[in-house]
Amino acid sequence: MPATDSTAAIETVFRMEFPRVVAALAAFVGDIGLAEELAQDALVDALRQWPREGTPRNPGAWLTTVGKRKAVDLFRRNRSLEAKYAQLSRELQAAVPGNDDAVIDIDPASPGDIPDERLRLIFVACHPVLPVAGRVALTLRLVGGLTVPEIARAYVVPEATIAQRIVRAKKTIANAGVPYEVPTGEDLAARLGAVLEVIYLIFNEGYSATAGEDWLRPELCAEALRLGRVLAVLAPDEAEVHGLVALMEIQSSRLHARTGPSGTPVLLLDQDRRTWDRLHINRGVEALARADTLGDPRGPYALQGAIAACHARAFRPEETDWEELVSLYGELARTAPSPIVELNRAVAISLAGSPDAALALVDQLVDTKTLERYHLLFSVRGDLLDRLGRHAEAGLEFDRAAALATNARERLLLHERAGAARAGSAVPQPGPV
Numbered sequence: 125m126p127a128t129d130s131t132a133a134i135e136t137v138f139r140m141e142f143p144r145v146v147a148a149l150a151a152f153v154g155d156i157g158l159a160e161e162l163a164q165d166a167l168v169d170a171l172r173q174w175p176r177e178g179t180p181r182n183p184g185a186w187l188t189t190v191g192k193r194k195a196v197d198l199f200r201r202n203r204s205l206e207a208k209y210a211q212l213s214r215e216l217q218a219a220v221p222g223n224d225d226a227v228i229d230i231d232p233a234s235p236g237d238i239p240d241e242r243l244r245l246i247f248v249a250c251h252p253v254l255p256v257a258g259r260v261a262l263t264l265r266l267v268g269g270l271t272v273p274e275i276a277r278a279y280v281v282p283e284a285t286i287a288q289r290i291v292r293a294k295k296t297i298a299n300a301g302v303p304y305e306v307p308t309g310e311d312l313a314a315r316l317g318a319v320l321e322v323i324y325l326i327f328n329e330g331y332s333a334t335a336g337e338d339w340l341r342p343e344l345c346a347e348a349l350r351l352g353r354v355l356a357v358l359a360p361d362e363a364e365v366h367g368l369v370a371l372m373e374i375q376s377s378r379l380h381a382r383t384g385p386s387g388t389p390v391l392l393l394d395q396d397r398r399t400w401d402r403l404h405i406n407r408g409v410e411a412l413a414r415a416d417t418l419g420d421p422r423g424p425y426a427l428q429g430a431i432a433a434c435h436a437r438a439f440r441p442e443e444t445d446w447e448e449l450v451s452l453y454g455e456l457a458r459t460a461p462s463p464i465v466e467l468n469r470a471v472a473i474s475l476a477g478s479p480d481a482a483l484a485l486v487d488q489l490v491d492t493k494t495l496e497r498y499h500l501l502f503s504v505r506g507d508l509l510d511r512l513g514r515h516a517e518a519g520l521e522f523d524r525a526a527a528l529a530t531n532a533r534e535r536l537l538l539h540e541r542a543g544a545a546r547a548g549s550a551v552p553q554p555g556p557v
Contacts, residue, residue: 134174138167140343141184142269147241148188153195154304156248156266157294162191162198242267243354247307249293250318253300258293259318260325261286268326268344274334277530278325280464280498316359320368320425323348323355327372331379332531339389339533342379349376356411363419366411367426373408374432377401389537393441405436424460427452446476463494467504474508483508499528503538510545518545 142163149159166187180186249263257279264270264278272290276283307315330344352369359365381395412433415426422430431452438444453469466489474482486505495501506521522542529535 130175131171134170134179135167137179137183138170138187139269141187143242143245143267143347144184145187145191146266147245149191149195150245150248150266150304151241152192155298156245156262156304157298158195158198159191160266160294162194163187165194166190243351243358244304246319246322246351247312247315248302248304249297250315250322251297251300251302252311252314253302254293254296256318256321258289258296259315260321261289262293262297263318263322264325265290267322268329268347270326270329271334273530274329275325277334278329280495312359316362316365319355320364323351324368324371324425326351327375331375331382332534334530337532338387339383339531340379345372345376345379348372361418363415363417364423364425366415366418367423367429370408370411370415370429371425371432373404373411374429374436377404377408377436383533387533389533392435397439400436405433408436409433421459422455424456427456427459431456444475446472450476463489463492464498467495467498467501470508471504474511479508479511483512497528499525499534499538501525502528503541506541506545515545515548519543 145163145166146156146159149162150156153159153162169190170183170187174180246263246267249266250259254262261275261279264275265272270278272283272286276286279286327345327348330341330346330348333339333341349369349372352365352372356365356369377400378395380401381397381399382390384390408429412426412429415429416422419426431449434445434449434452449472450469453465453472457465457469466485470482470485470489473485483505486501486508489495489501490505502521502525506518506525509515509521510518519542522538522545526535526538526542529538
């Protein structure tokens with residue numbers, strides 16, 4: 125970038141590099157809370173320096189090096205940590221003098237180590253000392269780089285709740301003296317479920333972005349898939365690891381088809397399936413077969429992978445086996461019950477030919493108020509009402525969904541569907557299937 129970098133451009137670069145920088149700093153100082161603070165301090169320096177001098181060739185390495193220098197300064201001021209400072213100072217001197225792009229390798233791999241700093245950080249943030257909700261929220265923030273609103277949307281809970289979880293999680297880890305180390309044996313297995321959930325939610329945020337002008341954030345999908353593949357090597361006999369990889373591979377095959385030339389969302393039934401990436405689909409099918417070999421009955425991620433595979437097998441929308449999807453969603457509802465699974469099952473029931481039954485199920489969800497801030501609930505209800513010829517009511521539901529949607533592209537689509545419904549010309553679309 126030239127030396128006219130804007131604050132917004134610098135913050136965008138920082139957002140992209142944030143997980144890598146925090147992971148490297150956490151390995152350096154052994155404290156994830158301090159690592160986040162150092163990363164933020166490095167951003168302040170970037171905001172002062174980069175507009176004058178331009179963004180460095182390797183901004184992540186620049187931010188990491190600045191963060192490490194600040195750590196050295198911090199330890200220097202703390203006399204009780206003189207020994208630690210001497211160690212860090214020697215390591216810092218190993219960097220090439222005057223080269224801000226130099227990366228300091230302070231943690232050579234040893235047998236049993238996870239060969240990826242961010243994946244290691246996930247396992248640290250998923251320590252059993254934290255409640256599951258705290259583990260996931262903290263890891264999404266530090267490793268996925270998601271903001272508090274994005275995490276809140278993924279969990280369909282208030283932002284204040286997520287913010288409190290993150291603060292409490294960092295304090296708990298610090299107070300418990302949790303070391304920055306790689307779990308092994310039973311400890312690794314105990315943290316696996318939370319790790320899978322983290323990777324799953326990072327992928328979902330990339331697949332359907334919470335806010336902003338873009339509906340997709342492909343870099344998050346790619347990062348989640350990469351972490352999933354690494355985890356599959358680390359835990360080759362865990363069925364649900366392969367189930368999650370299958371789901372992400374198959375869903376990744378549709379990324380290019382999910383938006384039009386101008387970035388407008390293209391929903392499932394309107395996608396050009398010729399553009400679906402067959403390599404991703406084939407990898408996903410192979411991973412699903414591996415999961416089925418290792419686990420019987422299927423777990424939640426393998427079931428979702430099977431649902432994705434059912435769509436991938438249909439070369440045209442009308443060839444979709446909706447009855448099979450209803451069955452798969454029913455099994456998923458029994459294995460991992462949630463209102464969102466029920467909403468997806470309602471969509472499948474509708475497209476299998478029973479919109480009346482689907483609407484009754486959605487109305488039950490509305491009555492529970494468990495998804496009252498979830499815009500897709502009202503989008504699905506609008507679609508069902510439109511199918512049943514109740515166009516004016518459908519328009520109101522699409523408007524309600526648009527009011528709740530925080531992504532600009534999705535909000536525009538919902539407004540368009542509201543207008544089309546009122547005109548009696550809305551094209552039936554699938555909901556969150």
